[in-house]
Amino acid sequence: MTPDITEIFSSELPVGETLRIQRAxxxxxxxxxxxxxxxxxxxxxxxxxxxxxxIYLLAAWLRDHPEALRGTVDLYPAVNSLGVxxxxxxxxxxxxxxxxAFPGARNDFLPAQLVHALAEDVEGSDIAxxxxxxxxxxxxxxxxxxxxxxxxxxxxxxxxxNCDFIxxxxxxxxxxxxxxxxxxxxxxxxxxxxMGVGMRLTKAYGRQLLRGILNLMQQEGIIETxxxxxxxESFSSEVGDVFYINAPAAGLFVPALDHCEVIExxxxxxxxxxxLSGTVRESLYAPNGGVLFTLREYPVVYEGSLLARIFGVHDxxx
Amino acid sequence: MKKIEILKLESLSxxxxxxxxxxxxxxxxxxxxxxxxxxxEGATTLPLYSASKLVDFLRNKLGTGKILGDIxxxxxxxxxxxxxxxxxxxxxxxDINMMFPGYGLGETTQRIAHKLFEAIQxxxxxxxxxxxxxxxxxxxxxxxxxxxxxxxxSARRLGLRIIHHREPESIETVSLxxxxxxxxxxxxxxxxxxxxxxxxxxxxxxxxxxxxxxxxSGIIRYETFNGYDSTVVTRERIEVVQSPHSGIFxxxxxxxxxxxxxxxxxxxxxxxxxxxxxxxxxxxxxxITCTYMHSLIFENAVAYRIAKIH
Ligand SMILES: [Zn+2]
Numbered sequence: 356m357t358p359d360i361t362e363i364f365s366s367e368l369p370v371g372e373t374l375r376i377q378r379a380x381x382x383x384x385x386x387x388x389x390x391x392x393x394x395x396x397x398x399x400x401x402x403x404x405x406x407x408x409x410i411y412l413l414a415a416w417l418r419d420h421p422e423a424l425r426g427t428v429d430l431y432p433a434v435n436s437l438g439v440x441x442x443x444x445x446x447x448x449x450x451x452x453x454x455x456a457f458p459g460a461r462n463d464f465l466p467a468q469l470v471h472a473l474a475e476d477v478e479g480s481d482i483a484x485x486x487x488x489x490x491x492x493x494x495x496x497x498x499x500x501x502x503x504x505x506x507x508x509x510x511x512x513x514x515x516x517n518c519d520f521i522x523x524x525x526x527x528x529x530x531x532x533x534x535x536x537x538x539x540x541x542x543x544x545x546x547x548x549x550m551g552v553g554m555r556l557t558k559a560y561g562r563q564l565l566r567g568i569l570n571l572m573q574q575e576g577i578i579e580t581x582x583x584x585x586x587x588e589s590f591s592s593e594v595g596d597v598f599y600i601n602a603p604a605a606g607l608f609v610p611a612l613d614h615c616e617v618i619e620x621x622x623x624x625x626x627x628x629x630x631l632s633g634t635v636r637e638s639l640y641a642p643n644g645g646v647l648f649t650l651r652e653y654p655v656v657y658e659g660s661l662l663a664r665i666f667g668v669h670d671x672x673x
Numbered sequence: 674m675k676k677i678e679i680l681k682l683e684s685l686s687x688x689x690x691x692x693x694x695x696x697x698x699x700x701x702x703x704x705x706x707x708x709x710x711x712x713x714e715g716a717t718t719l720p721l722y723s724a725s726k727l728v729d730f731l732r733n734k735l736g737t738g739k740i741l742g743d744i745x746x747x748x749x750x751x752x753x754x755x756x757x758x759x760x761x762x763x764x765x766x767x768d769i770n771m772m773f774p775g776y777g778l779g780e781t782t783q784r785i786a787h788k789l790f791e792a793i794q795x796x797x798x799x800x801x802x803x804x805x806x807x808x809x810x811x812x813x814x815x816x817x818x819x820x821x822x823x824x825x826x827s828a829r830r831l832g833l834r835i836i837h838h839r840e841p842e843s844i845e846t847v848s849l850x851x852x853x854x855x856x857x858x859x860x861x862x863x864x865x866x867x868x869x870x871x872x873x874x875x876x877x878x879x880x881x882x883x884x885x886x887x888x889x890s891g892i893i894r895y896e897t898f899n900g901y902d903s904t905v906v907t908r909e910r911i912e913v914v915q916s917p918h919s920g921i922f923x924x925x926x927x928x929x930x931x932x933x934x935x936x937x938x939x940x941x942x943x944x945x946x947x948x949x950x951x952x953x954x955x956x957x958x959x960x961i962t963c964t965y966m967h968s969l970i971f972e973n974a975v976a977y978r979i980a981k982i983h
Contacts, residue, residue: 367919369969370944448967449808450760455771455844462913464807464975492765529771531843601778605683629685655685657764659781 356381356421358414358430364472366465376436376469378476381417382427390426391481391577394543395568396473397431399453399485399534401438401445405551406486408561413568426577429480434473442554444490455529457537474537482512482575483538483545484568491553492653493661496615496646497560498522499589500547502530505539510591513546515574517567517586519615520648520666523593552652590646595668598643602627602656606636610662614650624663627656643667674732679747680788682781690752692785694792695728697744704742704891705797708858709883710789710849711747713769713803714761715754719865720802723879724748730884735895742892745796750789770803771844773852790852798827798890799853799860800883809975810867811963812929813878815903817861818851824859825905830889831863831882832900834929835962835980839908866928867966906980912959914977918951920944922970924977931960931982938977941970958982 358379366374383390395413397406410432417428433439437447445452451466459471477483489495498520499513506523513521530536538545548564551557570584602608606627612618624639624647641647645667656662679692699706711724725748731740749755753763761768767782775787793799805811814835815828828836841851853860863882866875885900887893916922924939932938932955941951959979970976 366974367972369919369921369971374971444766450766451806462915462975464809465971465973468973490765529844529847599778601780605685607685655764657684657781658682659779659784660764661780 356418356424358417363431363476364469366468374437376431376434376472379414379430380427381414381424381430383424386427387425391575392427392429392479393572393575393577394429394431394477394480394483395486396434396477396483396534397486398433398435398439400487400490400553401435401441401443401447402491402553403444403488404439404554404556405488405560406548407432407439408556408558409486409564409568412561412565416565416569420578420580423578423580425579426572426575428572428577429477431473431477434469444553454534455532457532457534470534474534474541477538477543478541480538480543482571483535483543484516484548485534485545486548486550486564488551488553488555489549489649492651494552494614494650494652495549496520496648497548497550497563498648500524500549502526502536502539505544508544509539509546512544512571514589515567515571515586516546516548516589517563517570517584518548518550518589519587520646521589521591522597523591590666592666595645595666596643598641598645598665598667599661600624600639600642600663600665602637602658602660602662604636605657608651608654608656608660608662610650612647612650614647616647617645618647618665619644639663641665677792679750679792680785682785684753687753692747692750692752692789694745694747695732697731697740697746699740699742699744699892700738701741706743706745706795707798707800707887707890707892708745708793708796709747709800709802710750710793711802712749712755713751713849715751715756716758716760717804717865717867718755718871719868719876719879720804721749721755722871722876723802723863723865723883726876726880727883730880731893735893739894740892741894742890743796744887744892745793747789747792750785770849771847773847773849774856786849790849793853793858794856796858798886799850799858800886801850801853801860801862802865802879803862804865804867805963807975808966809963809978810928810966811864813866813875813882814864814962815861816850816864818845818854820851820854822854822857823861827859827886827890828861829903830886831861831903832885832889833863833878833882833903834901834960836903836905837864838905904980906962910981910983911962912957912979912981913975914953914956914979916941916951916953916965916970916972916974916976919970919972920950921968922965922976923968924964926961928961928963932958932979934958939964944969953977955979
């Protein structure tokens, strides 16, 4: 089956080009009245490409299994299409982080118009998934980030998605400006996936999330197929703490560990070195045991740069 | 005057960034105090220039014995961006003005914000010199958030033509002005035009407004010329003019100019064929407060904002 491709936003660019944001819709010819709609969004940040692979895999699966489809699947692979094509995280020229510009408005500046168009188009979906790949600085294991405010509705869905970790965040006012906050407040259960690293594809993660999305769609009746999509049980931040390791000094960060390792308290995480003098400026050790779910990918650091995050279970002694 | 270290940050390859404040101690312990924060971003230099000219004025022009209350001026907190014409923090492109009140154990720009915020606590008044976050240049005006703690009377002492008094957007709750007000200083922002080269006229207006503020607040004693009796403008009063076409944008009216309804204020020229594809007419009587700042414009981009005359 081939999808219907629609432009959800377009704007003439100054010199002989049109900016387009496109959506591919997969839907059965006669959907059931109670069939659900799911929207998969990626590329809100132009330097994050992992979501594009997931959407490709999903679109290819839907093409191969037209008989399975019961509901509507809307795919938005490149929301910040100008950014994706330019390796720019924000909206080019305006330097605006689109995920800090929601809900947007029709009479505001261009990035706000674009996010407004996306929110309007996704509105009415039962479920939305917004796929991010951290950024160019950090590598993340497949994880779901959900806001506490909406976790009652979204946590059960998150568990279907075959991710390794579910991170429940406390409400922060700036999150109101995100896609997920906007859509959740409008009644679409929205999940944010973070996985991999900016500007790259991690093929295994793409396949892992595909399985999760297919499982979720099966559970929600959007697809009907005899295949069983076995998913892993994710651990969740409800049962433990997240420990941040920020650089205590500037330098070149050389990790000593692989991403996604289970580590122990006091384990060596890496060094911050000074190539000019050939010295180690700081050695970093884990403040707590657990899973190293975030690891710095881009080596240049300033004081404060995030090096790693560890998820650890509550210590019995405390 | 004494220089105080606000923060020092090392880098892998660049020389360390030393951020300093210029502290002018007042002679009258009863007089109010003020802190002025200049450039938190690069790629525009009026906040930097205005703050540095204020240092020059206080140090070299004012004359002895005329400073009554304490004045702290921090001309730049982002030398690294200014020196390479980046707008935001050069490594991770984060905006320092979105990191307040800051966090001493957080990411780099949160740490910078934290140290800056600590240094400016306890001042009666706070002035942030900043530029608009969108792609627009403007006349110098005051931006004052409605927080419940804002003080319109002190904002009037700047004597700028317009005070834009509005609710903060959700992301603006992490800005310096917002948090400074919450922590007990009467803070406002002077919005500086976004210009690649210093326009002496705007620079003069901004410096005069700072001097007016100091004098009118009893922080310095200086005989000067009066500024404007500011007009307080709310969002409802701002008319937005969008561009119906893309192309080359040529404004013929500048921010600060008053216009009449249907008066031509600019045009769009087809970028490849050169013909005029649109003429902008003022939708109302009013004053242009800002215009789009590049010569290439997208369809539907905001070309002008006009404060309506009632
Ligand atoms: Zn992202």
